[in-house]
Amino acid sequence: MVRLAVMFHLAVEEPYNFAQSVxxxxxxxxxxxTWLEDRQSFQYVSRLAGGKVVLTEVTVAESDTALxxxxxxxxxxxxxxxxxxxxxxxxxWMLRLDEDLSPFYDQAATDPHLWQTVRTGRGRLLRxxxxxxxxxxxxxxxxxxxxxxxxxxxxxxxxxxxxxxxxRDLRAFPTPEQIAAAPLDVLQTEVRLGYRSxxxxxxxKRVVQGELDLEALKQSALPSSELKKQLKAIKGxxxxxxxxxxxxxxxxxxxxxxxxxxxxxSQKYYGGRPATDQDILSIYEKWGAYQYLAHxxxxxx
DNA sequence: TTCCAGGGGTAGA
DNA sequence: TCTACCCATGGA
Numbered sequence: 001m002v003r004l005a006v007m008f009h010l011a012v013e014e015p016y017n018f019a020q021s022v023x024x025x026x027x028x029x030x031x032x033x034t035w036l037e038d039r040q041s042f043q044y045v046s047r048l049a050g051g052k053v054v055l056t057e058v059t060v061a062e063s064d065t066a067l068x069x070x071x072x073x074x075x076x077x078x079x080x081x082x083x084x085x086x087x088x089x090x091x092x093w094m095l096r097l098d099e100d101l102s103p104f105y106d107q108a109a110t111d112p113h114l115w116q117t118v119r120t121g122r123g124r125l126l127r128x129x130x131x132x133x134x135x136x137x138x139x140x141x142x143x144x145x146x147x148x149x150x151x152x153x154x155x156x157x158x159x160x161x162x163x164x165x166x167x168r169d170l171r172a173f174p175t176p177e178q179i180a181a182a183p184l185d186v187l188q189t190e191v192r193l194g195y196r197s198x199x200x201x202x203x204x205k206r207v208v209q210g211e212l213d214l215e216a217l218k219q220s221a222l223p224s225s226e227l228k229k230q231l232k233a234i235k236g237x238x239x240x241x242x243x244x245x246x247x248x249x250x251x252x253x254x255x256x257x258x259x260x261x262x263x264x265x266s267q268k269y270y271g272g273r274p275a276t277d278q279d280i281l282s283i284y285e286k287w288g289a290y291q292y293l294a295h296x297x298x299x300x301x
Numbered sequence: 302t303t304c305c306a307g308g309g310g311t312a313g314a
Numbered sequence: 315t316c317t318a319c320c321c322a323t324g325g326a
Contacts, residue, residue, distance in 0.1 A: 026307080139308095139309095141307050141308090142306095142307075142308040142309065143305090143306065143307090143308040143309070143321085143322090143323095144305095144306055144307085144308090144322090144323070144324085145305085145306045145307085145323095145324080145325075146306080146307065147306090147324085147325080148306080148323065148324065148325090149306095149307080151324095152323090188322085192322080192323065192324095193322080193323090194321080194322030194323050194324095195309095195310095195320095195321045195322050195323090196321095196322080197322085199309090235309085235310075236308090236309070236310085237309080238308060238309040238310080239308085239309085240307075240308060240309085241308075241309080244307085256307085257307095258306095258307040258308080259305090259306065259307060259308090260307050261307080263307095
């Protein structure tokens with residue numbers, strides 16, 4: 001089998017700590033994303049619109065001057081310019097290379113403790129190329145352990161995703177079409193999504209039927225509260241999941257309060273006594289458009 | 302056994 | 315808007 005590789009560079013604005021930013025978020029441990037420690041690189045199995053499966057690897061480019069990333073695409077067929085362009089846009093989206101965090105940096109610089117962590121260039125939390133993938137992954141984080149989340153996503157990818165020709169153990173995240181075409185029973189008994197099976201299956205069918213245009217939400221100029229209503233209209237997406245998805249869309253004005261956030265705030269601000277959701281909200285309220293990131297960095301530092 | 306994990310849907314008030 | 319109850323799964 002012929003192996004074809006393409007490499008290109010992406011310019012990056014500093015401060016940006018590639019290795020930390022990619023690994024900070026748990027998403028790096030959800031298939032088909034991987035962190036290759038020995039190569040200090042981020043690997044992702046991409047499925048292009050036409051069905052080609054390509055292995056994408058991103059690492060810091062060797063350079064004495066400006067920071068840039070080296071992106072390598074491995075596949076069996078030559079890539080058209082449009083396909084290469086798609087992957088480049090996907091990588092920029094996944095790593096949030098085009099997000100302007102300077103207003104947050106300005107605000108964070110007024111908090112010496114938080115600034116210690118923020119200034120190191122972390123905080124561009126990893127996300128998936130398609131919002132569909134992130135909605136499914138987020139549904140898989142609810143009311144379960146992180147261990148089970150990883151296992152559910154891994155089984156979903158292995159059972160329904162398209163294989164990478166050079167290594168069939170590597171598969172792309174299944175498309176809405178692939179999930180919709182699978183019998184519900186497969187999601188229940190093989191992927192073992194539990195009661196989430198119907199949510200994920202329904203979501204895939206709605207996307208395939210054109211009833212729900214998730215990709216359009218990425219470009220939406222709607223206020224976060226409006227966007228949140230649309231996200232909560234998805235079965236399986238409640239308050240926590242909707243706010244997590246807003247963060248994945250680059251909106252940081254709402255906190256995703258889960259058991260981890262409750263435990264952290266309780267420990268740090270209430271001496272181990274339980275904190276109500278209102279307590280948590282009031283702590284980060286002053287961060288306005290950047291409440292999620294403020295809490296995120298607070299929990300890191 | 303029972304509880305609960307990076308919750309959410311639904312019915313009933 | 316708030317509360318009680320249910321929901322698959324698997325580890326503790």
